[in-house]
Amino acid sequence: xxxxxxxxxxxxxxxxxxxxxxxxxxxxxIIYAAKRAARTGGVVTLLFVIAPGDFQHWLGVExxxxxEAQEEAEKTLARAAGRAxxxxxxxxxxxxxxxxKSDEIVKLIESDDDIAILVLAAGMSSEGPxxxxxxxxxxxxxxxxIPVTIVPGNLGDDEIAALA
Numbered sequence: 001x002x003x004x005x006x007x008x009x010x011x012x013x014x015x016x017x018x019x020x021x022x023x024x025x026x027x028x029x030i031i032y033a034a035k036r037a038a039r040t041g042g043v044v045t046l047l048f049v050i051a052p053g054d055f056q057h058w059l060g061v062e063x064x065x066x067x068e069a070q071e072e073a074e075k076t077l078a079r080a081a082g083r084a085x086x087x088x089x090x091x092x093x094x095x096x097x098x099x100x101k102s103d104e105i106v107k108l109i110e111s112d113d114d115i116a117i118l119v120l121a122a123g124m125s126s127e128g129p130x131x132x133x134x135x136x137x138x139x140x141x142x143x144x145x146i147p148v149t150i151v152p153g154n155l156g157d158d159e160i161a162a163l164a
Contacts, residue, residue, distance in 0.1 A: 012113070012114050013114060014041075014117070015037075016033035016043070016045065018030055019120065022076065023123060024153070028155060030046070032119055032160050033117075034087050043092070043114070044093070045094075047105065049099065049105070051098075051101070052099055053065055053069070073096045074096070077096065115146065118136070118144075119151065122151070122153050133150055136148055
């Protein structure tokens with residue numbers, strides 16, 4: 001059973017979830033979500049998922065690799081947050097999780113009743129819209145707990161602003 005979202009109840013605000021990575025299209029999702037949040041009194045939640053490590057090394061090596069991944073996640077989220085602030089003057093919420101990306105997205109949505117919309121951006125490569133868009137909008141779409149907005153990767157800033 002899907003939990004009822006509480007984003008419109010007193011003391012709650014609707015959150016637009018963006019999964020942050022280093023793809024060029026990610027910026028499109030950040031802009032759309034930030035503009036939408038600013039115009040509707042919502043919040044942008046930026047999620048970075050650290051892939052689970054396949055650490056078969058000594059404990060010290062695993063700790064170093066995990067710390068480096070955490071540092072990279074923080075830097076990437078800081079850049080994304082700066083972009084959201086610049087385009088919409090909104091203060092994003094930052095979340096770092098470790099695990100399978102699709103699983104961590106669902107876990108975060110299930111743990112935060114204010115997250116109401118997942119915003120993804122489609123890639124423009126000949127290989128398709130990207131693995132996350134394919135997995136969520138494809139086979140999992142019918143069972144996904146919230147609506148998903150997919151921003152075309154070819155839209156410019158002004159086009160996104162007009163739609164948001």
